[in-house]
Amino acid sequence: MEIGKVSKALEVSKMMEVAGIKHNMKTYSMLINGFVRLKDWANAFAVFEDVVKDGLKPDVVLYNNIIRAFCGMGNMDRAICTVKEMQKERHRPTTRTFMPIIHGFARSGDMRRALEIFDMMRWSGCIPTVHTFNALILGLVEKCQMEKAVEILDEMSLAGISPNEHTYTTIMHGYASLGDTGKAFEYFTKLKTEGLELDVYTYEALLKACCNHKEMSSQKIPRNTFVYNILIDGWARRGDVWEAAELMQQMKQEGVQPDIHTYTSFINACCKAGDMQFSLGKPQQRGSKLDNMRGRNVLCSN
Numbered sequence: 001m002e003i004g005k006v007s008k009a010l011e012v013s014k015m016m017e018v019a020g021i022k023h024n025m026k027t028y029s030m031l032i033n034g035f036v037r038l039k040d041w042a043n044a045f046a047v048f049e050d051v052v053k054d055g056l057k058p059d060v061v062l063y064n065n066i067i068r069a070f071c072g073m074g075n076m077d078r079a080i081c082t083v084k085e086m087q088k089e090r091h092r093p094t095t096r097t098f099m100p101i102i103h104g105f106a107r108s109g110d111m112r113r114a115l116e117i118f119d120m121m122r123w124s125g126c127i128p129t130v131h132t133f134n135a136l137i138l139g140l141v142e143k144c145q146m147e148k149a150v151e152i153l154d155e156m157s158l159a160g161i162s163p164n165e166h167t168y169t170t171i172m173h174g175y176a177s178l179g180d181t182g183k184a185f186e187y188f189t190k191l192k193t194e195g196l197e198l199d200v201y202t203y204e205a206l207l208k209a210c211c212n213h214k215e216m217s218s219q220k221i222p223r224n225t226f227v228y229n230i231l232i233d234g235w236a237r238r239g240d241v242w243e244a245a246e247l248m249q250q251m252k253q254e255g256v257q258p259d260i261h262t263y264t265s266f267i268n269a270c271c272k273a274g275d276m277q278f279s280l281g282k283p284q285q286r287g288s289k290l291d292n293m294r295g296r297n298v299l300c301s302n
Contacts, residue, residue, distance in 0.1 A: 032065045044069045071100040106139025141174035165196040176209035184209035203234035233265040239272030
């Protein structure tokens with residue numbers, strides 16, 4: 001619920017009170033959900049108190065919203081207590097119940113407890129979603145626990161849940177941070193093979209892994225047109241004509257033949273950088289201009 005809509009909802013709520021019409025669980029849940037979305041924890045809990053005062057028993061939807069509120073505040077222990085409370089009231093927790101708790105622990109770096117809640121979720125009969133697994137993988141990657149992150153990825157596949165682009169991109173970022181360019185490319189290839197969407201974060205992970213593309217020779221990466229096109233396209237999306245041109249030069253030096261995709265990406269980089277003359281010049285002229293750019297860069301750095 002957006003800010004304007006929450007304000008309107010509060011107006012309607014006051015009109016109901018004036019008219020002597022009492023709220024039910026559905027209207028209370030809508031209000032709490034709106035305040036939680038706005039991160040207005042105080043009003044979310046105030047509405048919850050009204051639920052109790054009116055003698056209404058919270059349902060699963062309302063409990064889930066209150067758990068989200070506790071997690072948003074960082075009060076993870078209270079969130080877990082609320083799960084136990086709803087179980088006592090014979091309400092069965094859902095995947096939505098556990099998701100904010102897992103995400104909260106993962107975000108704070110407490111992966112031991114995040115994994116404990118993940119196990120609790122499965123023991124409760126809830127089926128994890130791709131988002132649940134992604135939260136765990138992200139937390140493990142941020143702790144540089146790549147081996148465990150890949151274990152969770154394998155577990156995900158065994159559970160019959162297909163990884164999405166966010167899953168693979170997170171793994172790629174993890175290996176890129178460790179300087180393992182080969183592994184980053186391996187998961188990029190999987191992402192592409194499975195027909196998943198490539199976005200700026202995917203390319204960012206590759207660029208992070210190959211931030212100095214001269215390191216490619218020391219890595220187990222095939223230096224072919226396909227690989228160079230990926231990197232050139234990544235720099236093109238950033239509008240970095242300098243890095244794209246460096247890669248074009250390196251292709252020439254290593255005898256790797258550019259194709260139509262190479263030139264399309266390079267022209268895109270030039271257009272984004274506003275250097276149309278560079279994109280229209282002959283290869284030799286571009287090489288000369290690149291040398292001039294290098295010279296200016298050296299002077300500026302001294």
